[in-house]
Amino acid sequence: WEWGQRERATDNGNFSAGVTYRIGELNGIADYVIRIDFNEYNVAGKSPLKMSLLPMVNFPDANSEFPLYFGAGAGPGIFFKQVDDESALSLDYQLLLGVRFFDVGGNAGFFIETGMKNHLLLTTSGQFNGVFLTAGALFTF
DSSP states (O other): OOSSSSSOOOSOEEEEEEEEEEEEEETTTEEEEEEEEEEEEOBTTBOOEEEEEEEEEEESOGGGOOSEEEEEEEEEEEEEEOOTTSOSEEEEEEEEEEEEEEEEETTEEEEEEEEEEEEEESSSSOEEEEEEEEEEEEEOO
8 A cells, every 4th residue: 555656455465485483482371483475566657676584473382283383473574676765665464364284204393384365665655555365385303
């Protein structure tokens, strides 16, 4: 909304890839993780590219090997490419719900996750509200 244009746009998320690393447990009930995402958008005919650094809390902890989990996190977003006259910094936040399958083949498994990936530009007006569905590999070591 008001990101590089005055009116609301739809379908402006192009590509997202990331990695999540478990830092540790919080009192044996949740995991403290760091998520690094790279996101590309389509805004006003440009292709902004952003990296998000998100400390997150996921419940329940991975050691429980319970397949369902949910999480939330917030942190800075840094644009490598941005629309003219827009902020190079954003406040990013995510809410997620997922299912994970551990040790499907040795120490490898997979996950499927859905949720919201949003950001607010810090020094100019503008925001992005998006939803996602993703799948990926899960490794235990």
